[in-house]
Amino acid sequence: MIKRIALQGDYSISRVIKGGWQLAGGHGAINHEQAIKDMFAYYDIGITTFDCADIYTGVEELIGDFLKQLAKQRGAAEKELVQVHTKYVPDRAALGQLKDSDVRAAIQRSCSRLGVERLDVVQFHWWDFGIEQYIEVALMLKNLQAEGLIRNIGLTNFDPEHTAKLLDHGVDILSNQVQYSVLDHRPEVSLLDFNHDHNIALFCYGTLAGGFISSKYLGKKEPSETELASNRSLIKYKLIIDDLGGWSVLQNLLRKLDDVGKRHNVSISEAALLYLLCKKQVAAVIVGLRDSHYAQSLHSIYDKNLSIKEMNEIEAVLGSKTQVLGDVYELERYNQKHSEVMKYNLNSEV
Numbered sequence: 071m072i073k074r075i076a077l078q079g080d081y082s083i084s085r086v087i088k089g090g091w092q093l094a095g096g097h098g099a100i101n102h103e104q105a106i107k108d109m110f111a112y113y114d115i116g117i118t119t120f121d122c123a124d125i126y127t128g129v130e131e132l133i134g135d136f137l138k139q140l141a142k143q144r145g146a147a148e149k150e151l152v153q154v155h156t157k158y159v160p161d162r163a164a165l166g167q168l169k170d171s172d173v174r175a176a177i178q179r180s181c182s183r184l185g186v187e188r189l190d191v192v193q194f195h196w197w198d199f200g201i202e203q204y205i206e207v208a209l210m211l212k213n214l215q216a217e218g219l220i221r222n223i224g225l226t227n228f229d230p231e232h233t234a235k236l237l238d239h240g241v242d243i244l245s246n247q248v249q250y251s252v253l254d255h256r257p258e259v260s261l262l263d264f265n266h267d268h269n270i271a272l273f274c275y276g277t278l279a280g281g282f283i284s285s286k287y288l289g290k291k292e293p294s295e296t297e298l299a300s301n302r303s304l305i306k307y308k309l310i311i312d313d314l315g316g317w318s319v320l321q322n323l324l325r326k327l328d329d330v331g332k333r334h335n336v337s338i339s340e341a342a343l344l345y346l347l348c349k350k351q352v353a354a355v356i357v358g359l360r361d362s363h364y365a366q367s368l369h370s371i372y373d374k375n376l377s378i379k380e381m382n383e384i385e386a387v388l389g390s391k392t393q394v395l396g397d398v399y400e401l402e403r404y405n406q407k408h409s410e411v412m413k414y415n416l417n418s419e420v
Contacts, residue, residue, distance in 0.1 A: 093126070233268075
């Protein structure tokens with residue numbers, strides 16, 4: 071079974087989290103019945119923690135249906151073993167204008183979609199720190215937590231500076247979800263140490279760079295812009311690859327991961343996940359799993375660890391290149407090339 075980790079208080083999660091973004095509208099047709107079966111498959115190997123967001127069209131409802139079927143087929147006690155982490159992502163156009171009623175409505179909507187009375191973790195995202203209402207909105211979430219609508223407050227894409235301001239205002243923060251992979255080391259600039267000092271768990275997304283960190287791309291020709299045009303996720307991660315030095319850098323990294331993975335009888339992707347799970351303050355990795363094809367292969371990493379020597383071998387491939395990307399979410403928030411991939415006002419569309 072997939073390992074678990076205890077976080078603040080008595081809250082525990084699986085160290086591999088099933089991501090929901092790939093099930094959102096815009097990623098192709100979703101077979102509702104099959105998606106539910108896939109959730110059962112991951113649940114059965116110990117992946118009891120599911121990630122979603124209010125802006126992932128249809129995903130909260132899918133997970134809500136899974137929870138209903140789990141309770142019906144296996145009993146209410148089984149349903150209680152599942153943790154669902156959703157997000158509150160107010161539209162960029164609404165920042166600075168949010169009222170208590172807006173925040174409450176968004177949280178109640180997520181509860182309704184999931185079919186729960188209380189959200190396990192609400193991960194708060196804010197597009198523009200130049201608009202300081204994020205502190206006020208976080209305090210609104212804290213009030214809803216006190217009322218019992220939210221169990222834990224988490225963050226997503228917050229840097230240490232702005233996380234510290236929330237802590238100073240008395241917001242208890244369980245976690246921060248940020249992009250982190252063998253390619254993208256931005257959390258190591260300052261976030262890992264900060265989270266360690268404040269007992270904030272790190273949840274990592276982009277762990278496989280949209281699929282680039284896999285055997286699928288080992289030894290393959292660099293995809294053209296035309297080939298990537300219809301996949302916003304691949305465009306996003308290809309920009310990171312380009313910033314690090316291009317396709318040859320990815321190929322060198324994939325070869326090293328392949329070498330390390332073979333020593334442990336795991337795939338390139340699984341070696342990349344093991345690398346992250348060995349990093350300090352990383353509580354869990356989020357894997358964007360569209361179907362149950364990888365359930366058993368993920369199960370194979372439950373009792374494995376990489377050595378310090380192997381970690382160093384992987385890091386040596388990138389060397390000092392990792393420093394060019396800046397701090398967490400800095401590119402996506404402020405760099406036009408990267409921010410153009412983002413969609414800022416999805417809440418008004420769902």
